[in-house]
Amino acid sequence: MRQSWRVLVGSLVACLTAIASLATAQTYQSRIEHPIVHYKMSASLYPGTKTVKGHYVLTWWNHTDDAIRDLYFHLYLNAFKNLDSTFMRRDPIAREHDSLTDWLTIPGKEKWGWEQIDRIQIVNGSDLTPLITYVHPDDNNADDRTVVRIQLPQPIPPKGSIELSVDFTSKLPRVFARTGYDGDYYLVSQWFPKIGVYEGPGERGLTTGGWNCHQFHRYTEFYADYGSYDVDLTLPSDYIVGATGFGRSEKKDPDGTATYNFYQQDVHDFAWTASPGFKKVTRTFDWGKEVRGDEVARWSEILSLPASEIALRNVSVTLLLQPYHRNLEGRYFRAVFNGLKYYGLRFGAYPYDTLTVVDPPHNSYTSGMEYPTLFVAGSTFWPGKHEFQPEGVTIHEFGHQFWYGLVGNNEFEEPWLDEGFVTYSTAKVLETAYGSPCSYLRVMGIPIQAYGWLQVPLPKFPFVGVESIPVGPYFSCVKLPEATSGRSLYLQHATDDDLVRNGWEYRSRLSYVVNSYMRPGLNLDTLDHYLGPAVMARVMRSYQQEWRYRHPTTRDFIDVVNSVSGRDMDWFFQQFFYNSNLVDYAVASIWNEPLYGHTGIYDEGGKKAYYSRKDAVEEYQQDRQKQYRSTVTVRRLGGASAPVDIDVRFDNGQVAHEQWDGKYRWTKFSYAGQHKVVSAVVDRSRKLLLDSDYTNNSRTVKADSVFAVKWYIRWIFWIENLFFAAGFFS
């Protein structure tokens, strides 16, 4: 009896263990019919020298009909090798990079990073190492060592493949941009020799095939083919590790190290992080608990899809937290769960089993960066309740799992296709999950953020470092609509560049930022207004689903827009994506004039009848039902054009709704009747978020000064206080 009880308990425990292991087992099934790459890799971290030594066998498939005679690889870490790399070159853009300036002051040679292929050979074939040459396809910078070309002795036939065995060494840089180490914290990304993308004829609009393998530029990001990564990482056993993919095994080595195996299919990159200081917390996103039935029904209706296609997946979320940020654990998880939920409902379920979120150390310059199934968020230790920190960056970087992770655009050539989409999508998710962010801290009644946008120089001292104290909840909140939060910065750089452009060819860093983030975000919201939210939701979902695990271009997105909406929206993209014209519609004037009777000479019954002006005026004044002719002039002041609606309000409260194609420089609307026009508004529903002057979109006949008096009174008070403070110094 006693024995059978033990057996029963043992069986139960075994069952529970099996169920538990099933719950965390890998369930992801590859969705890609023909993956391009497969890396079978092992790598060891040597903390003493900040070096990673590794070996991989790369299987690369030629998916095109071209015979391929050479191979291209990225050696991204060579960007940090010296100041002559394209990445580090001291051009005007580089000088805007504060973290580099700080970095250069660090003494010693340990901070520099580099990467080399120690040996590369075809498996069971010839050694290719002597055939390596450095190339620089973007800028002819002969000192740049971030791209190599290897001439093959035999071409890879169409639809053929090649297996390469590669030994490499990567010296990690002291981090100041995305990758490297800071103390014993490692964020190891773009760290191994990574094959470029061979694009065949017809792909991404190309007529001839070729390698797409750009140098590493300061602000551009990445581009790679989908495939699978099977990676063994060996590092000191007290380090806590997070990486792309699913942790399949972990074993302690006799030399005090541990080896972890991570595996993931259908991704285009592999990054990892390690630190003995991480606090590791894992929770499961249980979609059955997080998403209500009515939410599924609502999205099913909006997207015209069966509810089964709205279903999400459970995801194991691991947070690698700095121990001094333990107060943020709940906020991080809530943000990630909101991302999984709302992105999933809109664009389709996050397909992978795992997601790792890294909370980086202070000033590590790694925050806000995305890699497949792993991203780096970031926050100060004491964020205000409504300041969207860490929520903003967490949801933004999570969004990259969809835009760039799943839909793999070329970030070098069209950065807007992921950053712009994420800006647009993050605003939607934040608005749904949290509402508008608040700005509390104000100078003379103006939110400090707004003050910052204007770039009016505020002295930074004396309170450097204390500005992030969340005193906000003690004051009233000024709502800052997320959708238009980038408008001010956009306006400052509106005419610098066209939006669709190579990432390294924007005029300045801020132009890159504006044209990759703010402007496309505003444009997509404007498109949303023109198509309607439901159609736009269907467009975005179709684009996401159609282009998952592929490399779309702007043209591909336009085609999806046209096809799903059933409208030709090419004009929209021509106006707002392929040029840098400003858009500005204005109500230029409102003119009400009395409609006097006849004045002058008229032919009446074969005679010339004369009516004097004086008589006409007198007659008009005696008339009880006076008639007016009102004219509203609307102008297009900017270079861009779009159809707009115009509302004209009369003194009896009636409103006339007008339409204008917005193409010519101006148009007029005239009305004759007993009522005068009192005001007019162009683009009343504010479809055009890029309009450079909302204030002139409306005009009233009567001037109003009360608002100015109110602000004058407020300003007097705050200036008095300023002078009171000046009195302190006198």
Added chain:
Amino acid sequence: MSRYGTLKLGQENNLEIESARLSARAAIRQGFRLVRRAPSAVWVLFVANMLLAVVAGLPIYHGMLQFTSHSLMSRNLLTGYSVDWLADFAFNNPGSLEHYAQFIVVMGLLALPVNAILAGGVLARFQRLQERFRLRTFFRDCGRHTWRMLWLMVMALICYWAVFRFVNAGLGGLVDQTTLYWMNDRSVFAAHLGVDLLVILLLVFVNMVIEFAQIRIVYDGSGFLEAFLAALGFSIGRLPRAIVVYAIPSLCGLALLGIYRLVTPWHIIHAALGDSAGPSYEAAFVLGILFVGQQLVMFGRYYFRVATWASEWSYFASTRGPASPTETSGKRAAA
């Protein structure tokens, strides 16, 4: 009755000290009594600064009016704040905001000597409590101490600059460099906070020294350098009590601003303004109430400022005995 005795306001123009040093509490109490008897000094400071502020704000008023008065955006600004409007204004009036800021800075710089000069009149008023307030006399007193007050102001500015340069920028920069690669942002915050608190304390100390120097200039007609050095010694020698006498009335003024910030019913104001379509009696009334309320706060702040001077004056006087006759100080100043 203080532990150390009382300060009597005698029949003469000058203050008489009956016994030894006042306690901080007694000095503050005496200070408030003094300022109650010299409200006109508060009025002069208040009105002068208000006029400066009115002038400083005029360009903004005109800019807003010109840009927005015919737009429906004015309704948004009437009932709240519009981030969009600010972006519009900044983009479509390039340089205007900088121009307004520069104008305010210029007026602020003007406010420095104006307040320094007026300080002479305000402090001299404490010597003339038995006399009826006359603007002519007030400005004559201002004129009597003008140059020494201005030199003292220059000295004060040098001291403030030194605090900003060596402590805030120097020490702060050092802390910046030291903490640049610290990984724990709590520690970084604490290090910066330490420097910032030190800056504030030093600024307060300089301000206190300068105020005691102003008092000394008026009280016994000292030269600015002598007054400054003596005030420095005085403040260091009696640091805890001097700080209390300085800080309590000053903080009362600051608290007044905090109370204003917390209790102003903006939602009610905005609702009332929103209900009044355009210019109306109701809007004028609401704005009138707002203006009066704000100016009451400012008057209160100047009241506490003068109370700070008066408390310091009382404390200083209690350590010095009767002040020298005004005429004497005038002659000395002229010499």
